[in-house]
Amino acid sequence: MGKNPPNITVIVPTFNRAQYLAECLDSILAQTLPAAQIIVINDGSKDRTKDICDSYRGKIEYYELNQVGKPSAINYGLKKAKGEYIWIFDDDDVALTEALERFVEPLEKNSAYGFSYSTFYFTSSGADGRIGPINFELRIPDLEARGFLIPLLEANFLGGAALFARAACYRAVGDFDPALLRSQDYEMAVRLARRFPGIRVAGPGTFHYRQHAGERGATQDRFAVDERKRKWLEYDQKFFCKFYQEFPLADYLPPGHSLDKKKRQALLQRLAIMSYKLLLPEVIKDLRELAATNDPAPISAEEYFIIREMMLRVPRHEAGAVYDHMEFFDEIRRLASASPVMRLVRTKFVRALLARFRNRLEFLQLPGTFWRIVRLYI
Known part of the structure; x- marks a missing residue:
């Protein structure tokens, strides 16, 4: 990768996830290739989120917002980001130690690619609240015969931290849509995939996508875990109506x-x-x-x-x-x-x-x- 390590910013928007946040941040700090900047945006949490973040002073950049919603919190983090590469990471997930090293390697080798992507693990929480047993690994569809965009439009395989992109690509496609309190990662992935080629990270998953029973969503649209799939559909429909009108x-x-x-x-x-x-x-x-x-x-x-x-x-x-x-x-x-x-x-x-x-x-x-x-x- 050269003498100077790649300059990576990790952005962690968080809301009322104090019970998972420390394990999340520890996994980012334990990377074999350290991030140059870790930004945590507390979007008006009412739990111990601030106390947790205070214990990481000197290791993270901490900002507070007043319940603006996840996409707006991410946009705030992108404006603060100084890295050449951006990894947006959910506050309840856990990164594997070589994730950043594996994500950045193909982009450092070939400047033609705008982003890299990987598979990941659907993983339960253990009895102690920490990340527990793996349920299954995401399957990325065959992209050879039909290209990248069509399978992505059919179903999102770039959810959450599965996508790692150059900061310049985020600047080129614009902000996350503030109205998409759910599925904002899917809509952004489609925008990036239409503009830039991506490359798959070889090997197994790069992080654990935690499965838990906690509430989801922003204050403006809070819901129970058994409603999450219905909410995905509700928000997917919003931007797919737009895609129908706008995409050739x-x-x-x-x-x-x-x-x-x-x-x-x-x-x-x-x-x-x-x-x-x-x-x-x-x-x-x-x-x-x-x-x-x-x-x-x-x-x-x-x-x-x-x-x-x-x-x-x-x-x-x-x-x-x-x-x-x-x-x-x-x-x-x-x-x-x-x-x-x-x-x-x-x-x-x-x-x-x-x-x-x-x-x-x-x-x-x-x-x-x-x-x-x-x-x-x-």
Whole structure:
């Protein structure tokens, strides 16, 4: 890495997590490659957060805000950051000792990359409140065939501290959205991924993503742990509506594909992504635009893969899928009555529904599968 160590700033926004904060900070201070700057922003905590931070005087920079919300706290930290690299770290997570060294190495070797990213561990708290047994490791999807952006739009694999970026990249894409009290890391990851190439950190996870029963969210939107997935969906929907309006259709194609030749595939892909966020109005719009295309070619293997995934995938928010909404199947039937393209698409949805049944082998689902196929035609 050269004679001078890389200049890294770690930003830790915190709110009412005194019971986890010391272990979090200890893990950052124990790095084999020390951070040049550790910024802790206490966003109006009412517990012992300040006392915990006072015990780290001389090791951290400490700032207090008045419950402005996590994204605004991060923005404050970014303005105070002096490092060439930025790692934003949650107050209840625990870093593995070589995390910073592993994150920065590929960026130091190749200036073409704007950020690095890694897998991580979903880990429970132990009986003593410290980080405990690993439940499982995040699986990063295959990014070779479809590129980086499409899998990221389908589901966030760059959550929390999984992303480590150059400070210049954060400056280029702008502040975190203050309105996103949840999922602000996901929205920022998409913005970064659209502007800069990323490189995966080789090897296992770099940190423990703590699973615990404590409350989540800012004062403005506090909620219990069993509500967190519903909240992810609620905030994901906010910025995916914006993405739908702002992103060009070509963004929904793998690198190297031409929209002139692959518009139908791009529409199917955008439709699928919006379906994973349960944005039914946007899904219906894309079905109608798809029906209006004049592409008599048979459905390609890539297009069928998209359709099949729509019927098989269980979104992480666990609030259901487009499969559960009969108006989706009714709209396909209505459009197929006048659109040759939609008739081609309909046959592949029938095949995908049968694949869903075979894949799960749940005979109680057979009536539901049959009824959806009927709705596609009658």
